Amino acid sequence: MSPKVPQDAFTPRPEHHFTFGLWTVGNTGRDPFGDPVRAPLPPLRIVEKLAELGAYGVNLHDNDLVPQGATPADRDRIVREFKAALQASGMKVPMATTNLFGDPVFRDGAFTSNDATVRAYALQKTMAAMDLGVELGAETYVFWGGREGAETNAAKDLRAALGWFREALNFLCDYARAQKYALKFALEAKPNEPRGDIFLPTTGHMLAFITTLDHPEMVGVNPEVAHEQMAGLDFSHGVAQALEAGKLFHIDLNGQQPGRYDQDLRFGSDNPRSAFYLVKLLEDARWPGMRHFDSHAYRTEDEEGVWDFALGSMRTYLILKDKAARFAGDAEIQQLLGELRARGDAGGARAPFSPARVAALKAERFDLPALRARGYAYERLDQLTTELLLGVR
Amino acid sequence: MSPKVPQDAFTPRPEHHFTFGLWTVGNTGRDPFGDPVRAPLPPLRIVEKLAELGAYGVNLHDNDLVPQGATPADRDRIVREFKAALQASGMKVPMATTNLFGDPVFRDGAFTSNDATVRAYALQKTMAAMDLGVELGAETYVFWGGREGAETNAAKDLRAALGWFREALNFLCDYARAQKYALKFALEAKPNEPRGDIFLPTTGHMLAFITTLDHPEMVGVNPEVAHEQMAGLDFSHGVAQALEAGKLFHIDLNGQQPGRYDQDLRFGSDNPRSAFYLVKLLEDARWPGMRHFDSHAYRTEDEEGVWDFALGSMRTYLILKDKAARFAGDAEIQQLLGELRARGDAGGARAPFSPARVAALKAERFDLPALRARGYAYERLDQLTTELLLGVR
């Protein structure tokens, strides 16, 4: 019931820091048009199998582990057994989050429901889920507001909704501080689905929103490949902005064709080129976070297919990481990049602002015809990268 | 050569603060597959005609008025004549901007070109354009970085590019301050076209970027309907976030089908429903800015069609403004909204955080079955709005 794990240069190991959600390998294949095709996988089995495959840890929503409505005694037993399984396998729980979307109570949102009672219940549920996450060792707490949105703008005051969202996050930041939880929050954007439109639809909107919170230093983003690509955006660009702002607190790796339903495909299986540039960005930046896969096996698969999927996700990351190293070591590519870096630098620094620099700049005569004529050799650079990616250089 | 301006409740007048770009009514219909279909309209004629139609002002790129490479004497004469036309017609120039995309010199970007000389030239050109804008009375200065982007991530260091962009904006903020220009900057996002991907692709990304500048208080956003809808985003949601953050400094009104080339259709002609929610948001917020149309007539049109287009843009805005007032006065709609506003409020305020509130919230027993069963009557509300929009209630 388990794929042979090939032992080669791309064999995953815990130090690669790969994590999966319980809900990802545990996905049963239910979709809008069909019933489940796979039995639910018990969390203990997931932990055991992922450890075998070389993962570092598992992440979870509160209800992935503890069913909605469990008694305190059941909750404690479940958690105890889960911790024992973690202990036995050496697996970690680096991230936890709250399911604020599955229960019909959240049909109009959790923190932004038009019903104030629902908003209060969402806070209560999240506090409990944060307690659980911290108990399991989580250091990052993700917020994905899947129901925070609207189908009709007639029904919701958009500015009030943003205010409610802020109020909730401020409250929960204060709660984490009061509890002395060493938690960082990571906000996850998505443009739509399951709501017609979801508030704060991209990583950019989230980065902006964070700066309006009471404790912005506690809060960063959790960009997801599929969510940005649903809106047709270049995922690496948004991640670069988050990295540059020191706000990349977590990441969700998967695959997605633009302009469609949320596919959560195996990482790299949609487009190896864009996956490569993402891996290159993360590795070039020596980003220290978890490489988390928020994806699931095709619905055609049985359990064996699920483990093939999990293993393949990690292997593809490692293959692309190796490609990034080759890119850094490719003499022809690096020569082209070196020429680009040097280009036009003769003029000296024009910034920061000073009156002298303004005067000089206003007086400068640019050789516009020459600047207009000069090409950048990006076709050549891109073709070299393509050939490197395809393994023929 | 000019449409009869119907005199009715929707006749545009200067106090409505409608503005057009010289480049919009002046658009010649050139596109990627075809030659111009209309002769260029002289700026003086544009000013005169728009005044006749009831507009408040015109906006411009530096080169819309002063051709690239004009001598100082030519430049001064052109400006003098243009100011005289403004004077004669009572028209204003509330906004100005720089053309940093048309000249081949900017083929790899202006502020983010890999060529440092190009980046310097972009600064020089922008300072001159700012001087021109201020001379014409502009109070808002727009930055649309149409060439700031990439076709291949192999070629550009994404984080370096964001740094260059920041450096340029910081420089130009300082320049405006040094010159004592009463200018606010408004950044305009676009996801792609003419570059494969443009940096900072949505209003959300721009709002986040602004917080990293040296003088964030000087800088806001200029969201454009078409640009956000290209990415399939609900335009009103992004505008609401900008409004709530006090950052809506300007707006570009037009129309666009999602997931296509930049269409710049007549405002409201793509989807009157989304246009309605935008107008309602701006009017409900009593937003004081200019209603600027960044759009152009279909390429099928001659000059008469251009003026039909301009007049229609303004009329549709006024029709939708009237609809927003009717929405506010519709008893059945307002009763539904009142019920929503009151919903669940019995519990009292749960925020801001306090230990007592946490304790109370943790102890609260929610009647989940009741909360799960209750509907929100959004179908009814949306249908009432549809019938109001279609003029049958």
Next chain:
Amino acid sequence: MSPKVPQDAFTPRPEHHFTFGLWTVGNTGRDPFGDPVRAPLPPLRIVEKLAELGAYGVNLHDNDLVPQGATPADRDRIVREFKAALQASGMKVPMATTNLFGDPVFRDGAFTSNDATVRAYALQKTMAAMDLGVELGAETYVFWGGREGAETNAAKDLRAALGWFREALNFLCDYARAQKYALKFALEAKPNEPRGDIFLPTTGHMLAFITTLDHPEMVGVNPEVAHEQMAGLDFSHGVAQALEAGKLFHIDLNGQQPGRYDQDLRFGSDNPRSAFYLVKLLEDARWPGMRHFDSHAYRTEDEEGVWDFALGSMRTYLILKDKAARFAGDAEIQQLLGELRARGDAGGARAPFSPARVAALKAERFDLPALRARGYAYERLDQLTTELLLGVR
């Protein structure tokens, strides 16, 4: 539990030929991220309520009425009771179809599964469902191949899959003929969801495929607004092609924002403009088919919201039908259209081909400068239409 049915010019009546699927008003609100929010509505209740609201009939999948695995005795009792309810209410079942997507057995497709046994089972199930549909009086039989597709082209021979699809349709056409069923088949396209890509993704692909069948005269299309708009296509254009080819056998009315998950919104609630052009096309063509709504209430709604949704769907159609009549009667609009129809007709007919016409055409001297300069007044025409649609003319 039921909306007041306003008695006005837009009150639905059976002669308007509005139909709903049992699965549409019966939708429980389950989605990829959440549980059902509404209890299943018994088919008998649906029939009774829709009749009250003015509908003409209901349509169904086999398993909407008879649960998968029902005994023959149960099946017969259910059918008997359902027919009695139809009789009592005067409602019809004009269309029936097969659920070939819900059961995990169809995870890789029904007629195009890589497993030949599944393909055989799909035929068996469809024959039984056709028998049921005919027993209930259906005259149109719809095929929506929701699982006929792929996530990876490595796994399926695309040409073989098309062959299997054809083989199944040929078989079932022959079955209908052998049974002397007066059934027309209507093929429904969808680009993706629940499969990564669905075969024959648009109405255009379906129209082409039909011409390759053994009995093309029996087979037409069932275009669905949402499905074509998912791919960003203008729905009216595809419907016009089907109409022109005599192949519009059925239609699914609903709403959808482009480039997203399948939304199945209330007809006209996404974009009243595109809905208007569709209604205008159908009414101008005096198309005699059913106006079927394949959509469902927002997940925020309770049962009352479902009936609001159903009533609103029909009202919006009737409002737009009235707009189409006003368009036909608007003197200013019709004058513009008359000018367009007359344009350039002085030259006489250039077709069909004849040697004399070729000679004349080759010799003709066209006044290209005049043709290049002339506008088409489409901005004016479109603005007049907008104002008519918004009820201000």
Next chain:
Amino acid sequence: MSPKVPQDAFTPRPEHHFTFGLWTVGNTGRDPFGDPVRAPLPPLRIVEKLAELGAYGVNLHDNDLVPQGATPADRDRIVREFKAALQASGMKVPMATTNLFGDPVFRDGAFTSNDATVRAYALQKTMAAMDLGVELGAETYVFWGGREGAETNAAKDLRAALGWFREALNFLCDYARAQKYALKFALEAKPNEPRGDIFLPTTGHMLAFITTLDHPEMVGVNPEVAHEQMAGLDFSHGVAQALEAGKLFHIDLNGQQPGRYDQDLRFGSDNPRSAFYLVKLLEDARWPGMRHFDSHAYRTEDEEGVWDFALGSMRTYLILKDKAARFAGDAEIQQLLGELRARGDAGGARAPFSPARVAALKAERFDLPALRARGYAYERLDQLTTELLLGVR
């Protein structure tokens, strides 16, 4: 001024049948927001350079070679010189087409303009262009109706427009037959741009339309990667349908991100995975047609970049062709595929229809629980393919 052509397994040679349009390598980089960045390349130079790089031929629009309005004497001289260059280099002109989109006369369409005079002129221009194409040796004649479309459905009778389009194609088929031209017609679809919506927006719509022509056997399709991917469709699926119908008469290879302006990127540079499946499909089918690149170099490039682009296009095709051969020879992949092909075949053929088969099928008892439980191993197959594509197996 020319890339070193690496001599390796992927060096293009004439027998690979690679062709380029004069307009593709000749693209000057003009776009909606910017001026040309490269000087026009003389056709003679294009022929010479492409021959050097290993191409088989060049294709052209009438006006790529003979400027609009050239005198007959000029036309003849240009053609004579061009034929001499072909002769000298061994290059062919396998395909020709008409520019029916650049001239403002076609602003509302060519064959579907609302102006009958324009429709007549489009016929005249096309006959002359066909004469030119045949004189140059073309065997395929492409029709891309870039202006056949609409921005507003108020202005054009959609069914009349389809009728005009058909009338034109019928006329031109008859013309080719009368002239005894051995030409096949290939229709090229595009969903939008430069028109808001283009008629017959996908290859599927074109395939359907062809069956309504007087001489359908003369007419096939010319699918273009970018055009189908603009609509988010899987390109290989549409090509497979065309192949299966015997209607793939030509193909346009390039690259495109979904849901954007027409990018015409270097083949394979957008997504090597989808490019691979296309090459695999064409090679597996031993499709004999030309591999035509309808794309252009990034606007960042100078002339050297253009040749890098041309060479890279061909190299990537050959690399992917080699991958397709490896896929066919990979034992592990082929074992999985063999199992799929054998699956469920024990039951024997269920088609074509016969009463006996119906009886047997109705009586068959399927082991549904077993069929529901069985996975398809597509994750494993797709991962193996990914690793093969990335060159690590």
